[in-house]
Amino acid sequence: MKTYVRPDLIADISEAAVKYVDRTAMVIEDTPYTYRQLFEKVAAIYKAINQLSEEIIGIVAENELETYASILATLFAGKTYVILHPDYPEIRNLQIAEQAGIGCLLYCGKDREVLSPDVSVKRICTTSQDGGQQAIESSVLSPWILPEVKITEANAYIIFTSGSTGKPKGVPISRQNLNAFYAAYRRLGWQLDETDRMLQMFELTFDVSVVSFLYPLTLGASVYTVPSSGFKYLNVLNVLDSHRLTFAAIAPSVLRLSRPYFPSIQLPELKYLVVTAEATDVNLLAEFRDCIPNATVINLYGPTEATIYCTAYAIPAKGSKHHNGMAAIGKPFSGMDVLIADENGQSLPVNITGELWLSGLQLMHGYWNAPEKSAYCFIRHTDGKLYYKTGDLCYLDADGDIIYCGRKDTQVKIQGYRIELGEIEYRVKQFYDNAFNAVVISLPGVDSNDELHLVIEKEEEETQKLEQYLQDHLPSYMLPKQIHFLHAFPLNGSNKTDRNKITLLIQQ
Amino acid sequence: METSDVLKTLTQIFRKVLKRDNIVLTLESTAHDVAGWDSLTNMVLISQIEKTFSIHFTFREIVKLKNVGDLCGAIAGKLK
Numbered sequence: 001m002k003t004y005v006r007p008d009l010i011a012d013i014s015e016a017a018v019k020y021v022d023r024t025a026m027v028i029e030d031t032p033y034t035y036r037q038l039f040e041k042v043a044a045i046y047k048a049i050n051q052l053s054e055e056i057i058g059i060v061a062e063n064e065l066e067t068y069a070s071i072l073a074t075l076f077a078g079k080t081y082v083i084l085h086p087d088y089p090e091i092r093n094l095q096i097a098e099q100a101g102i103g104c105l106l107y108c109g110k111d112r113e114v115l116s117p118d119v120s121v122k123r124i125c126t127t128s129q130d131g132g133q134q135a136i137e138s139s140v141l142s143p144w145i146l147p148e149v150k151i152t153e154a155n156a157y158i159i160f161t162s163g164s165t166g167k168p169k170g171v172p173i174s175r176q177n178l179n180a181f182y183a184a185y186r187r188l189g190w191q192l193d194e195t196d197r198m199l200q201m202f203e204l205t206f207d208v209s210v211v212s213f214l215y216p217l218t219l220g221a222s223v224y225t226v227p228s229s230g231f232k233y234l235n236v237l238n239v240l241d242s243h244r245l246t247f248a249a250i251a252p253s254v255l256r257l258s259r260p261y262f263p264s265i266q267l268p269e270l271k272y273l274v275v276t277a278e279a280t281d282v283n284l285l286a287e288f289r290d291c292i293p294n295a296t297v298i299n300l301y302g303p304t305e306a307t308i309y310c311t312a313y314a315i316p317a318k319g320s321k322h323h324n325g326m327a328a329i330g331k332p333f334s335g336m337d338v339l340i341a342d343e344n345g346q347s348l349p350v351n352i353t354g355e356l357w358l359s360g361l362q363l364m365h366g367y368w369n370a371p372e373k374s375a376y377c378f379i380r381h382t383d384g385k386l387y388y389k390t391g392d393l394c395y396l397d398a399d400g401d402i403i404y405c406g407r408k409d410t411q412v413k414i415q416g417y418r419i420e421l422g423e424i425e426y427r428v429k430q431f432y433d434n435a436f437n438a439v440v441i442s443l444p445g446v447d448s449n450d451e452l453h454l455v456i457e458k459e460e461e462e463t464q465k466l467e468q469y470l471q472d473h474l475p476s477y478m479l480p481k482q483i484h485f486l487h488a489f490p491l492n493g494s495n496k497t498d499r500n501k502i503t504l505l506i507q508q
Numbered sequence: 509m510e511t512s513d514v515l516k517t518l519t520q521i522f523r524k525v526l527k528r529d530n531i532v533l534t535l536e537s538t539a540h541d542v543a544g545w546d547s548l549t550n551m552v553l554i555s556q557i558e559k560t561f562s563i564h565f566t567f568r569e570i571v572k573l574k575n576v577g578d579l580c581g582a583i584a585g586k587l588k
């Protein structure tokens with residue numbers, strides 16, 4: 001029999017579940033569930049899927065105990081989980097199911113139609129509310145013996161991200177990737193234990209949900225999910241406040257939307273605030289500090305391809321390193337190597353901006369069934385290591401901290417000048433004293449020359465003063481040709497500002 | 509101010525912010541019933557409501573609001 005290499009995330013959860021059996025494992029919609037209750041569900045689902053030959057298990061994303069139990073059962077059984085989302089268009093769920101080769105779909109009774117009935121897949125209802133379909137009865141575990149943690153070569157999960165060809169792109173993360181992440185993440189030195197109350201605000205289709213949900217369970221701590229109805233940012237604030245959470249990983253968009261209420265927010269119990277998923281505005285964060293007087297703030301960065309997070313920067317209350325207001329992303333996790341590459345793949349010296357390349361144990365081995373996409377993103381460097389090209393522009397400072405400068409595709413050339421759109425955005429935000437968000441988009445204009453469009457998240461107003469300010473601070477080739485106002489910026493499924501949607505909106 | 513007057517003003521604000529003249533609000537309306545009323549536009553709506561009625565909500569007051577009726581009640585309470 002294979003034994004796991006420690007630390008093993010799932011084995012540690014199994015041990016914590018035994019040790020902290022009567023402590024609260026999860027709080028969903030204000031209902032607490034103990035480790036016993038959670039793992040009774042896990043055991044029942046495990047029993048149902050363990051006997052199946054299907055290795056890739058589809059799970060419908062719902063804010064239910066059974067959904068989380070389904071993820072755990074799949075991981076315990078050494079199988080691979082793939083999330084389908086009720087809010088996705090039917091065609092997207094179908095594409096994901098087909099590409100991944102989902103053989104079995106676990107759902108909670110409400111959303112079995114996430115795949116149309118004519119799609120051939122085994123459907124298992126994880127609650128016993130679904131009459132005709134195969135349903136799982138929760139079993140009482142007596143004696144309290146958890147399902148065996150199976151060690152297999154299968155991937156832990158496959159996350160589908162949007163692909164440039166319009167078809168979702170599968171990122172398979174192996175159990176070894178996940179454990180390499182887990183080992184490095186633990187080494188960040190969190191002072192957390194079974195008494196902690198920790199937030200899980202992310203969609204299960206986004207990989208930060210994996211750590212937000214699984215890591216607390218290794219400690220015997222409690223996971224608090226966010227209701228799916230109503231407004232996400234308000235639900236996050238409400239859960240943080242009403243349950244006095246001690247740990248929260250959030251997307252910066254939550255802060256941006258909550259800004260009008262900062263004066264009335266006080267979260268003294270919060271020990272850690274992790275900001276992740278998109279660049280963090282250091283000025284906005286500085287304003288939020290008064291709300292979280294006892295929290296250490298950490299910026300965690302990583303592409304899905306390198307398993308959740310792979311660099312960390314503890315953002316100091318004063319003197320945070322940043323580039324155009326975007327917080328630095330710090331140093332690589334243990335087991336990961338970084339390289340700043342020029343356009344020819346040559347390693348660049350400190351303080352020179354290039355593309356961030358990542359290598360190491362957390363790196364996936366290639367996109368799911370897409371060797372040509374993998375070949376495009378991976379490169380064997382002259383140092384012999386295989387690197388993933390992130391598409392993020394960064395430089396290393398003299399302390400070895402990685403300074404994030406924006407996406408490669410937000411760097412454009414106008415009239416032969418290389419322009420970082422982030423710099424213009426930074427100036428606009430400065431003009432508004434950081435009260436409003438702004439993005440700059442480059443679009444083909446007259447004679448196919450690219451033109452800059454500035455979009456501000458604000459009610460429409462006169463722009464004379466702003467234009468004057470920009471003229472005073474930026475060279476003429478960086479001045480936007482057009483200024484648009486949007487009441488609110490659309491977000492994508494990962495709570496990141498959706499530049500593609502903004503582009504469509506301003507073209508309407 | 510009567511609840512019906514608050515509702516009338518709210519309807520005007522919603523129509524203006526969400527750019528749809530056919531919005532009809534009832535006390536039972538939720539974000540689920542009103543197209544375009546989401547996390548993002550909610551922030552704009554609340555800020556317009558605060559401006560129009562010259563009131564201010566704390567986040568604890570905001571998170572308690574489950575439908576338009578709650579919102580009307582909260583506004584009326586602040587205007588007393």
